[in-house]
Amino acid sequence: RLHTHNFDIISLRGAYHGGSPYTLGLTSLGPYKHGVANGFGCTTTMLPDVFRGPWGGSRCRDSPVQTVRKCSCPEGVCHAKDQYIEQFKDTLNTSVPKTVAGFIAEPIQGVNGAVQYPRNFLKEAYQLIRERGGICIADEVQTGFGRTGSHFWGFQTHDVVPDMVTLAKGIGNGFPMAAVVTTKEIADSLAQNLHFNTFGGSPLACVVGAAVLDAIEEDGLQKNSEDVGTYMLLELAKLRDKFEIVGDVRGKGLLIGIEMVTDKDSRCPLPAEEVGQIWEDCKDMGVLIGRGGLYNQVLNL
CATH class of the missing domain: 3.90.1150.10 (Aspartate Aminotransferase, domain 1)
Incomplete structure (x- = not known):
């Protein structure tokens, strides 16, 4: 919001992004919602779930295993992805102003049960958000640090480059640690006023994180x-x-x-x-x- 001078942030239904008063508005799972004020400036949009959603087929996912739903799409075409992108556009056209602050999504939804989107959905969603002046955030708390196998970061499997990445869990292998990575331009926007964290930049946490990175590489x-x-x-x-x-x-x-x-x-x-x-x-x-x-x-x- 500071960087874009816009206010509205979009997340996917079924997402879990935290339980603080601000991140709770981005979380869209009923069992994790609490009866406190949250969600001001946060809008959710349809989850492109090719198993449970209205559209899906047998070739949608970047996975060794597909759904058992039928698929009539020609090679290189995914009608399910197209339909979900239309729903995404509908949210942009009806639920938020012409400019937005950003869009946050997990590369694969973790808490919601490893829900995967159709190929190229995230890529097109990022483009639509950037056309409206927003930044794109990848929540890598559950998908990062090689867990998806083919890539170190989950967002790489979608062929996108986010403007901001949130990290936790795998970065510390059980040690309480989290981090945010972003561009210098966005970080400079935060520095307009004083911002600090009492426990931020802990040397102990950094040593743990570095050791975890070494283990991931050395142990394959x-x-x-x-x-x-x-x-x-x-x-x-x-x-x-x-x-x-x-x-x-x-x-x-x-x-x-x-x-x-x-x-x-x-x-x-x-x-x-x-x-x-x-x-x-x-x-x-x-x-x-x-x-x-x-x-x-x-x-x-």
Whole structure:
């Protein structure tokens, strides 16, 4: 907002960007919303979810595993992406002024269950935002540091260059640490007035972060994410084809979501209690996994 002199920021439905009074407005997951003032100047737009959304096909995602939905798109064309971009344009035309401050998105939605967008959606969305004077922010808290396997940063898989990147989790391997990376021009805008953080730039945190970066490179963890993640995705897809309640397997590298449904035709979320029983059974067998999704219906690996 300081840099662009605009106010409105757009995020995707299903996104999780934090729980502070400001970032809570960008978060669009009901279970994480609290009854406090938030969201002033924040607008959400349709999530381009090719499994659960109105449009999707069998070749939309940058993943070894696609949805089981049919696809009639010719080579090089994605009608689902085109439809979701039209919805994005509709939000820009109806819900915000002619100029916007920015757009924030995770390269793959983490808390919402490893939701992936159609190829080129993010690239076209970035272009539309920049045409309206806004900056583009990549939330790499869950996707960064080689987790997607093919690239070190999740945004690289979308062939985009954001103006700002938020980092955490993987940067410290359990140590409480986060960072924001941006351009010099945007950073200079913040320096117009005094801004400081009591615990910012901690030497201890920097040493931890540097050691994690060394380990990622020396131990080949990015390649491990790609190799192990691809194997797991392909094997999990076999379970999806075998069991009616496994609606979708998706992800990239070691960011994987298994969406549980009552049946594949309706795609109705499996009740949270039943998903919880599967989750507990996995834990009893020594497999620790997470849960996500709007209805807590996704098993996260």
